[in-house]
Amino acid sequence: MIIGDYKIHSFISEYFKLDGGIVFGIIPKTLWSRTVKSDADNRVQLCNRILFLDNGKRKIIIDTGTGDKLSKKLKEIYVIDNSDCNLFLGLDNLNVKPEEITDVILTHLHFDHSGGSTYYNDNRELTVSFPNAVYYVQEKQYEWAILPNERERASFFPNDFEPLDKSGQLRLIKGNYQFDDYIELIPLSGHTRDMMVVKITDGKTTLLHTADLVPMEMHLSLPTISAIDALPLMSLCEKKILLSSAVTENWVLFLCHDPQTECIKVNFDRDIFFTKEKLQID
Numbered sequence: 001m002i003i004g005d006y007k008i009h010s011f012i013s014e015y016f017k018l019d020g021g022i023v024f025g026i027i028p029k030t031l032w033s034r035t036v037k038s039d040a041d042n043r044v045q046l047c048n049r050i051l052f053l054d055n056g057k058r059k060i061i062i063d064t065g066t067g068d069k070l071s072k073k074l075k076e077i078y079v080i081d082n083s084d085c086n087l088f089l090g091l092d093n094l095n096v097k098p099e100e101i102t103d104v105i106l107t108h109l110h111f112d113h114s115g116g117s118t119y120y121n122d123n124r125e126l127t128v129s130f131p132n133a134v135y136y137v138q139e140k141q142y143e144w145a146i147l148p149n150e151r152e153r154a155s156f157f158p159n160d161f162e163p164l165d166k167s168g169q170l171r172l173i174k175g176n177y178q179f180d181d182y183i184e185l186i187p188l189s190g191h192t193r194d195m196m197v198v199k200i201t202d203g204k205t206t207l208l209h210t211a212d213l214v215p216m217e218m219h220l221s222l223p224t225i226s227a228i229d230a231l232p233l234m235s236l237c238e239k240k241i242l243l244s245s246a247v248t249e250n251w252v253l254f255l256c257h258d259p260q261t262e263c264i265k266v267n268f269d270r271d272i273f274f275t276k277e278k279l280q281i282d
């Protein structure tokens with residue numbers, strides 16, 4: 001996909017599983033299980049998709065997946081599957097070296113979105129993954145993550161983001177942020193305080209990285225809101241507003257956690273948003 005002067009690619013950094021009750025919130029299993037299969041422990045298959053943008057001057061990634069720092073126990077709990085993909089391999093397949101990345105936009109700091117921002121090197125030293133990049137995070141999200149509430153604490157691991165502050169690579173931004181002529185960072189607070197969705201547009205084509213606002217195609221349904229969301233009714237309002245724009249302006253929605261569906265265009269009829277077209281970035 002090309003938008004403005006950006007060439008855009010995407011790849012999967014890992015697969016993982018999460019309890020279906022968490023993923024689909026108040027939707028009963030009798031309904032969601034018609035579309036999505038679960039394993040014997042009620043877990044459903046998810047993935048982490050990374051978006052990569054290159055305009056010849058800037059090489060940008062949006063989110064970094066779980067990375068490889070999780071303990072053996074957590075890797076088992078989340079069934080992390082890196083057997084044929086990871087963040088660095090995905091970039092390597094695009095002929096991009098970590099040193100070439102100029103900007104990392106972190107939609108939020110939950111470990112499945114920010115874990116790949118750092119890694120343990122061969123000497124077991126915690127190291128920033130992209131040494132020449134500026135990492136963009138909303139200031140309120142950073143404050144939220146370093147002093148997490150008890151309900152959200154299990155989703156934040158300081159080793160994912162505190163090294164970015166120490167190395168001087170962290171850029172804390174406040175509110176709506178026009179990154180350049182084509183990229184706009186929009187904070188929303190239903191899922192977690194000041195998570196960002198990323199709107200990439202040249203006036204003809206618009207791609208929205210929906211982060212955890214619409215993590216899978218099933219979340220197009222308005223009541224389908226993850227049980228993780230801090231403020232589900234705010235998520236509902238945010239979904240209505242952004243999905244309405246996506247319908248009227250024919251946006252492409254990028255779904256970062258859906259292993260089956262990478263991108264969709266949406267339509268609306270009788271109070272229901274639905275997929276009108278499935279697309280691929282590449």
Ligand SMILES: [Zn+2]
Nearest residue numbers: 108110191212
């Ligand atoms: Zn999240």
